[in-house]
Every structure is written in structure tokens, then in C-alpha cells.
């Protein structure tokens with residue numbers, strides 16, 4: 412899930428690469444590199460860490476006309492300059508950047524080592540660079556086809572050849588790659604967000620291209636030239652700006668109300684009649700991480716309001732485990748990026764079993780969207796911070812609206828009004844969490860409890876806090892505390908209690924007090940202010956604005972997202988780029 416950018420232009424190649432890398436660094440940010448080409452001269456610079464470190468280091472060549480850049484999320488080999496891309500093959504004849512995983516690289520490497528080839532990095536990518544140099548066909552596209560035919564796994568590759576003037580060669584299989592061309596420049600990138608205004612191309616699996624200034628030629632795996640349709644440019648780049656906020660994460664939490672407003676607009680215009688023909692008996696909601704948590708919420712809505720057998724499943728489990736899936740199954744894939752490898756593989760499996768496929772994604776041009784029968788865009792706007800915030804709220808609201816639309820017009824209209832109430836309430840609900848955060852930032856473990864949908868909010872809050880602060884967090888259905896986890900409670904262990912359902916409020920309180928008796932420090936997020944007699948039990952209490960119960964979870968997660976953000980800052984961490992992670996997980 413690295414980020415790739417390539418450019419052919421008469422001027423400013425390095426600047427284009429740096430700007431592009433800044434926009435795709437959400438895909439991985441442990442190291443970064445660039446290769447510039449000026450005639451036959453190839454110059455490679457790399458840095459461990461940020462793009463700015465690389466920028467400081469790079470001296471543009473006198474007349475760079477081609478450049479490829481890469482921001483890495485390590486899969487094979489440690490994080491160091493040597494393993495950073497671009498990676499060169501023998502005699503620097505070819506230099507490549509790669510996103511994906513070459514699963515058979517060790518076998519191929521052994522074969523090549525027997526032929527005397529020397530490998531200098533620990534990466535799977537080096538095999539691509541060496542294969543390209545190994546069998547030097549006259550036509551570079553033939554060369555690339557010969558090389559990628561040997562690969563198993565996934566790849567988006569951009570490659571430059573020393574002896575070929577001003578050209579980039581690219582290939583795509585199961586990792587995203589886009590191309591752009593106008594009179595002045597031609598570009599390749601992992602995300603069209605890097606391109607200037609103008610329509611662009613999406614490469615499909617098994618497609619290759621040759622990119623020159625003002626011209627892109629596309630090929631299939633037989634080396635035949637193919638024609639491709641352009642995709643309409645959408646004004647996304649301007650939105651990928653931090654504005655006056657210190658971090659994307661904070662900006663994105665604050666964008667929740669406007670994101671929900673956009674979601675409503677799109678859902679009101681959506682033709683739900685398309686779904687009426689779907690006669691389904693069971694629903695599977697599939698996603699990873701935060702998206703999986705919205706699936707859990709969605710499954711509850713299907714069961715409660717449509718009385719349909721619904722289940723949320725991790726995409727990484729769905730793809731390998733046994734589930735009863737048939738044409739009467741409706742599979743809903745939830746993914747902010749629309750590029751998560753596990754979710755794509757799960758979707759492909761559901762398709763093979765002839766299930767009906769709906770996807771709910773934030774990226775309408777994504778792979779998941781393109782593979783689905785019906786796409787419901789969540790319209791959250793670009794989300795850059797690794798921690799997903801506004802997208803989660805839109806996914807939950809979107810699943811609720813979908814269920815209400817399936818239930819019938821009257822319910823859908825009422826649901827729209829309910830989401831509008833949430834938007835209004837959320838506008839004044841960006842509470843100050845600094846005192847609470849101060850307390851939590853000192854801890855090394857935090858527990859969250861809730862019941863029903865509050866348990867799901869607890870799961871999501873725990874994921875957010877551990878992801879951004881590295882504090883060990885667990886979430887439990889409150890009734891489960893006494894079945895094992897209570898043993899973790901020591902003096903002042905923080906227990907964050909989420910309670911938005913008055914029917915089970917007392918039950919949740921009982922579990923909280925059982926923990927309190929054993930030393931836990933309690934913090935409460937609840938649908939109502941605590942009674943005077945309850946107050947002394949809690950170190951912090953927050954009551955949520957009054958909105959309809961099923962959507963209260965959207966408000967409950969906001970202070971918990973802010974808590975994660977504030978704790979990260981207090982611990983001196985960058986909340987936008989937690990260690991070891993990447994925004995879009997495009998490898999298994």
C-alpha cells in the first residue's frame with residue numbers, strides 16, 4: 412500500500428513528484444524516494460522518514476524530463492534507505508517503484524541468484540527490477556510483459572529504462588494505478604488526487620502503458636494496443652487541504668456535520684427502486700477495522716427494523732472462512748477507501764457465489780465501487796488522517812438510511828429528518844476533552860464498556876485510542892466484564908462507560924460499579940446527565956444531545972474521537988500518521 416507518482420514533463424518534474432507524494436503519503440510513510448532521468452543519466456535519492464527530508468536532499472538534474480517517486484509502507488525488509496524505492500536492477504538499466512506484494516519473489520530470486528544475479532535490498536520489488544534487466548527485449552513493453560508474467564501477487568509498477576528517452580512504463584495487477592495526460596505533462600499515480608485538473612484513465616488488472624509527454628499508449632498482456640475511456644475529473648484536490656487546522660484528524664472530525672449533509676443529499680437523489688428487485692433472505696455486511704464496526708451497527712439496523720437475518724463479518728475472515736452465500740444473499744461491502752485488499756478479495760468471493768453486491772464507499776472511482784452491482788457513496792469528502800472519523804459517522808448514517816429506504820418511503824423520509832437532527836445537534840457538540848485527555852494520557856491501559864450499539868461504539872473508540880496513542884485499549888460488552896477482564900482492573904484503571912439506551916442503562920451502570928468497587932476510575936458518556944447520587948462514582952460525565960436513539964451512536968463517537976486526538980498530542984505523537992499504519996491497506 413505504498414504511494415506511486417510518475418511524471419514526464421519538460422519542467423518541474425521534481426516538484427510534481429513531491430506534491431504528488433505529499434498527497435499519496437496516506438498510503439504509507441516510513442520512507443520515500445525519487446529517481447530523476449535526464450537523457451541517459453539516472454539519479455536516485457532516498458530518505459527514511461518524511462517527504463520534507465527527501466526534498467531537502469534532492470538536487471534536481473539540469474534537465475530532468477522524467478521522474479518516478481514512491482512513499483513506502485514496508486512489507487518486505489526493514490525501514491531503511493536501502494529498502495526504500497526506487498529500486499534499481501542490474502547496472503541500473505531499469506529502475507522501478509512498486510506497490511503491492513510479489514508472493515513468489517523468493518523462488519524467483521533463488522533462480523536468478525543461480526544465474527549469478529546479486530540482490531542488494533531485502534525487498535520483493537528488486538526482483539522486478541532485475542527481471543526487467545535480465546531479458547532485454549528490444550521493445551520495453553514486451554520486456555515488461557515478460558517480467559510481470561513471472562510474478563504472482565499484486566503490483567502497480569512504474570519503471571524507467573536508462574536507454575529509453577523520456578518515457579515511463581507501467582503495469583497494474585490488483586493494486587491501483589491511474590494515468591493522466593495533457594499537452595504539457597503525462598503522469599501516473601496510485602490516486603488521481605495527484606493529477607492536475609482534467610480527465611484521467613484508470614488502469615485495469617492486466618493492463619500496461621507507455622507514458623510519454625502528451626501521449627499515453629495502453630496495452631494488454633498480449634502486447635496489443637488498446638483504447639481506454641477517460642474518467643471524469645472530480646474536484647477533489649482542493650478538499651485535500653488542512654486549512655487552518657493543525658492536523659487532518661481534527662479537521663475531519665469537525666467536518667462530520669457537513670459530511671452528513673452531503674450524504675443526505677446523495678441519498679435523497681439515489682434511486683432506491685434499483686434495490687427493489689433484490690429479493691434477499693440474508694444480509695452479510697463486510698469490512699475491516701472501522702468499516703467493520705459500521706457493519707456491526709448496520710447489521711443491528713437490518714435485524715431491528717427489517718427483521719432480516721444480518722451478520723457483520725471481517726473481510727479478512729470472510730475471504731477464507733466458510734459462509735453460506737448464494738443468490739439470495741445481499742452482501743454489503745463497506746470501505747472508506749474502496750481499495751482495501753481484504754475487502755476486495757471478499758467481494759470477489761461473494762461475486763463468485765452470485766450474491767447481490769452493494770458497496771458503500773467514500774471513493775466512487777475505487778476498485779470496490781467498480782466491482783459492485785450498486786454503489787452507495789458516503790460522500791464524506793476526502794479523508795486523509797489514518798484514523799477514520801467522519802467516514803465512520805457517514806457509514807453508520809448511510810446504513811441506517813439504506814435500511815429505512817428498504818423499509819419504505821415513509822420511514823426513509825423520517826430517517827432523513829432524524830439524520831438532519833443529528834447534524835444540527837452535532838454542530839454544537841465539539842466538546843472540550845482536554846482535562847479528560849490529560850488524565851488518560853498518563854495511562855498505559857484503558858477499558859471501554861457498553862451494551863448493544865454502545866458496545867460497538869466502545870469497540871470503535873478503543874480502536875481509535877489505541878491507533879493514535881499506542882495505549883493498550885480493550886472494549887467489552889458490559890456484561891462480559893465479570894467473565895474474565897475484570898482481573899485487569901487495578902487501582903485507578905480507567906473504564907470509559909458508554910450508555911445511550913435507557914432500557915439497559917441500569918445494567919451498564921451495575922457493571923461499571925462492579926469495576927469501581929475493584930479500583931476502576933469511571934468516565935461516563937451517556938444519553939442523560941447522571942443522577943446526583945451517581946455523580947460521585949464518575950471522574951468525568953458527558954451527556955449527549957437529545958436525538959433519536961438509533962443515531963445517538965454518531966454523537967457518542969465524536970467526543971471519543973476528540974479524546975484520541977487530544978491524548979495523541981499530549982503523548983507527543985502525530986495523530987495523522989500513527990506508527991506502522993497506513994490509510995489504505997492495499998496488501999493482504
Ligand code: M6R
Nearest residue numbers: 700701702746747748751798799
Ligand atoms: O478504507 P477502508 O474503510 O476499507 O479501511 C478499513 C480499515 O483499514 C480502516 O477503517 C482502519 O481500521 C482505520 N484506520 C481505523 O481508524
